[in-house]
Amino acid sequence: MATMMTTWKARVYVTLKPGVLDPQGRAVENALKVLGFAEVGDVRVGKYIEVGLEAPDREAALARVAEMGRRLFANPVIEQFRYDVTEAGAGAAGAGVAGATGATGATGGATGDS
């Protein structure tokens, strides 16, 4: 018997670990200050990745995305990542749940087991 599959959209955010120098972040920080944003403190630049995937339920989707993060998206030596998963198309269907139910996974890279 086939499992009912649902389409999910994962959002993955990859950033440098705290303590690892981020030259891009520093450049952006300086630029902001030059532009008059005196209130600016620490700036970190990272990557944002969207992944569409099929999974029977949210937990399964989260588990797969965590695996992707560990194996590919982040280099555990210098990077960490976090992610969330929403049902794709829910917003478009007008069901009124868009963005409301994002599940968030834990930081994957910090444990660095890849």
Added chain:
Amino acid sequence: MSAEHGASASARPWEEVGLTSEEYGDIERILGRSPNPVELGLFGLMWSEHCSYKTSKSSLKRLPTRGPRVVQGPGENAGVIDIGDGVAVAFKIESHNHPSFIEPYQGAATGVGGILRDIFAMGARPIAILDSLRFGELDDAKQRWLFGGVVGGIGAYGNCFGCPTVGGEVHFDRSYRGNPLVNAMCVGLVDRGRVFYGRAEGEGNPLILVGSKTGRDGIHGASLLASKEFDERAEERRPAVQVGDPFLEKLLLEACLELLDSGAVVGLNDLGAAGLTSAASEMASRGGYGLEIDLDKVPRRETGMTPYELMLSESQERMLLVARAGREDEVRRVFAKWDLDAAVIGRVTAGGRLRVLENGRVVADVPAAALAKDAPVYERPEAEPAYLKETRAFNPATLPPVGDPAAVLERLLATPDIADKAWVFEQYDHFILDNTVVRPGSDAAVLRLKGTRRGLAVTTDGNGRYVYLDPRAGAAIAVAEAARNVVCSGAEPLAVTNCLNFGNPERPEVMWQFRRAIEGMTEACQALGTPVTGGNVSFYNETLGENIHPTPVIGLVGALEDVERDQTTQWFKDEGDLVAILGPLGGDPVAGLGGSEYLKVVHGKTAGRPPALDLDLEARVQRACLKAIREGLIRSAHDVSDGGLAVTLAESCFGGPGPAVPIGASVDLPADATAAESSSGPSLRLDALLFGEEQSRVVVSLASAAEGRLKAICEAERVPLAFIGLVGGSDLRILVGRRPVIQRPVAALRTIWKETIPWLMR
């Protein structure tokens, strides 16, 4: 324009595609009926100035394009010359000015991508990139953004693709602040007998689209952007700029070269401006055949694309090829190995028509040659620009005498035009492919050709100020200086590619500049034996009514007989070497001050007449210099250009990237050149002697034992020669008639020269 249907059914449909009612009439005559909206869109693009050269064509015919070395002249993806030993060189320069102004990083990157494809379309492996760049002055944040973005984009593309960027030039002038120039040149190598052409031949042969998938990006990019002047709405056209993928282009290169080796390919063409429309109509018209394209077969990145969009998309990293019938699977196999699409999208037909089908329905059916070749040719009116009365009236003799020559030298070295460009070329991989013998920073880059004794010297040159002040002389000087740079590097100048950057040709003054520049270029190319094998015209370099300085850029390729023996750099090498000048010293008392960097920087003027150029003397100086280099007499050679003799001497002292280290020199220039007051005849002013840009001069250094032989060579060629001093010490000392006029530590001058651009771009 509605992207849905191409041109809409308005009362004046031609206006929507940028054509005139007369041109629309021509199209109706050609077709024997009114064009449908898709067809009109195709004509609108192919008959745009950018694609059709309808304004420049008649003038360009004057340029010399033949020579014993020329394998392929203008009209193909790139020109090709034969350099002997069975090796041919494919090379071309092209502009990407307008896209780079809108998005400097991607605009410049895709400019590099386009010129690389032109070269490998000829079956050649690209071995060098050069970039000729112009921006406004760097005291303006927008200009710094443009400059940084363009350099970053060029580097990103070339570095990732794996072709070294070995040279080029960067100049800064207010006239470019609303319209930077980004001209990219590429040089490639191909076996003499294996040059490929962009031709569709052989009825029934499959037409195959390879590389990237087709999307909506860049529709109207090159043609519309480059065929209209800019206004304040230019920013809104941002979506027309494409994004480059150098990684994919590298795969495309390897796949294409691998496939060409198999013998399965009849013809190959790049997809650039006007995308599929241009590539298909050009291949068909060159081959004398027709093409049928089934749009349903085109791999796409987006859904719902119309025939009009598919035909006009300027998605990057695509090539069109005609293969031999029956070998389609071979093509697919090679491209699959490189993870690339290869889709048979049509076939070659007899009869010369370009037929485009969608869902089995003909959506366009026009003669291919009508699109590619039959745009009307215009003889636009010309008129001498009014500003010339004023600029010619300026007499440099009215300038106050130069105050502190050393301070002036320092100021010139700190001018971005003259200052060290390491900030630029250190962002480019200039080593890859293991051929770079002379790196960026000397007069020309030198590449060895593995497996032979030969080498290539390549350069780009152009001086917008000179051309602004006298288009004919300025364009001739661009050719002469490019050739001189190549000679100074040890090579014989062989052939030219040109990128003609001008303003709006609908203004008679711009047409006048353009025609005079072509005349000057023609004369110089004839005198120096360097035919033009192709290039690019970029009109409408104008923003809000302000035209750029007319800027023809010359890309020149020369060959070294023996690269190990002949390769020469501009840097002084050994203590005790003699310093000499080949070429004239003196004559006109204000020689070389008109249009000079000195006049602009110190006196704030772009005026006067550019330096006189005697093409016969120029040819003799170049012959003498090359002969001396080939005989092994010359340790360094540097052509005298921006900033004059003092700057040339300073630069010769600075040492290069790599092994050449800074070293001093002490020279004493002949007093009679400046003994104005005492003698009756005209003699040179001190400012003209030190900073004038008189042409046809080369500063060389040589071992003292070579003195006699150099004298004999110069005598035989009737070339003036003056021994002026010695290499050595740690200072640059310039005396005039034993009177010291400049003395500075080389290290201090070098620091000023090195720090300028990094400091401005910090």
Added chain:
Amino acid sequence: MRWAVVVFPGTNCELDCHHVVADVLGQPVEYVWHKDTRLEGFDAVILPGGFSYGDYLRTGAIARFSPIMGAVADFAAAGRPVIGICNGFQILLEAGLLPGALRRNEGLKFRCHDVHLRVENGATAFTNRCRPGQVLRVPIKHGEGNYYADPATIDELERTGRVVLRYATPEGAVTAEANPNGSLNNIAGIVNERGNVFGMMPHPEIAAEAILGMEDGRLIFESIVASVEGRVAHVR
């Protein structure tokens, strides 16, 4: 001995490495496509520089999953020499065959110019033709060569002589000015614990001939030859 030059999609220094091995050293060399899975019959493996997979996502991050990388790991486990240059170094790090990571250059720009490298360990399979303390002139050309590892790893590399090359002045002084990219401890090249896997950011293959104005890079290749052909006792 036979050399393998591994080619990933986007590798672009393969021609240069091949040229140096074949034409300068005069040794047999073959390209190995990344989809291959075998390295039998080879005595040394080069992972050349370039932009494998466009450097998209992260340098070397995608290439490390190429089929050939299993064979590279086995080859390394068998104690045979593997050298990764620039992007090849990045791939070895991503694959875990060497410790640490390479971040973007501190100045954020791609840098292409000569650097001077002090040989810190002249007893490896990759530097046995150099004197300890010898200064080599070799160019860099990279945007992400800023070496990083956690303090414990750096400490271990330093203690065990695994920092093989360091950015230095022409006189051999290790200074901040001589560091082109912000690498910790001016690190330019390291070996693994066993001494047979070596990664370096500078490009020895473009500094191996007099006509190009630089010859010091040839020492790296000649060291590998000497080591494989048994002319050097293996010490680390």
